Amino acid sequence: GQQVMQIPQYQHVQEGEDFTTYCNSSTTLSNIQWYKQRPGGHPVFLIQLVKSGEVKKQKRLTFQFGEAKKNSSLHITATQTTDVGTYFCAGAGKLIFGQGTTLQVKP
Amino acid sequence: EAQVTQNPRYLITVTGKKLTVTCSQNMNHEYMSWYRQDPGLGLRQIYYSMNVEVTDKGDVPEGYKVSRKEKRNFPLILESPSPNQTSLYFCASRLSSFNQPQHFGDGTRLSIL
Numbered sequence: 115g116q117q118v119m120q121i122p123q124y125q126h127v128q129e130g131e132d133f134t135t136y137c138n139s140s141t142t143l144s145n146i147q148w149y150k151q152r153p154g155g156h157p158v159f160l161i162q163l164v165k166s167g168e169v170k171k172q173k174r175l176t177f178q179f180g181e182a183k184k185n186s187s188l189h190i191t192a193t194q195t196t197d198v199g200t201y202f203c204a205g206a207g208k209l210i211f212g213q214g215t216t217l218q219v220k221p
Numbered sequence: 222e223a224q225v226t227q228n229p230r231y232l233i234t235v236t237g238k239k240l241t242v243t244c245s246q247n248m249n250h251e252y253m254s255w256y257r258q259d260p261g262l263g264l265r266q267i268y269y270s271m272n273v274e275v276t277d278k279g280d281v282p283e284g285y286k287v288s289r290k291e292k293r294n295f296p297l298i299l300e301s302p303s304p305n306q307t308s309l310y311f312c313a314s315r316l317s318s319f320n321q322p323q324h325f326g327d328g329t330r331l332s333i334l
Contacts (some may be wrong), residue, residue: 211267
């Protein structure tokens, strides 16, 4: 069946450094969604990408959808302690979630 | 306030004692689903429902049951819980089954001894 893989599983950065998480699907995706889960919280929807090659920005966060619609990335510029949490990608209608990338930011 | 409400938030119970985790949404969403979250495994879908009286298995349905008799409610039933069902459970809903943001409840932490 369809699988969505995320790397890395964990990332520790110094505050102010950049961070990127990658999401790869075994099949072509009709769309991809990104969620953030703060420690002790529930996943919260961030954004959805639909078009091949699409790039969307939310302040310091940049989301990309690959040309083949099989991969995606989330890049955070100049991380802050408020960015701490686990970031999930989820693909297609049934929303198959990746394993998530947990980001720790050292002040 | 638009929300997905799960109860209980925490539960410690024993093997074999039937339990139900309730989930209710007030957004008139058609699509609802249950996930379990385990370290290193992300969110895995247990069951989903595309509308009233329509339910289907997700990726890890063994040991669970669901029902969707009303649009707003989607309870998760563990008929005979076992320790390997100790996990963090999330209920989620979205407007329809296609290309919609999913709204999650606050989660239920279940410990089965």
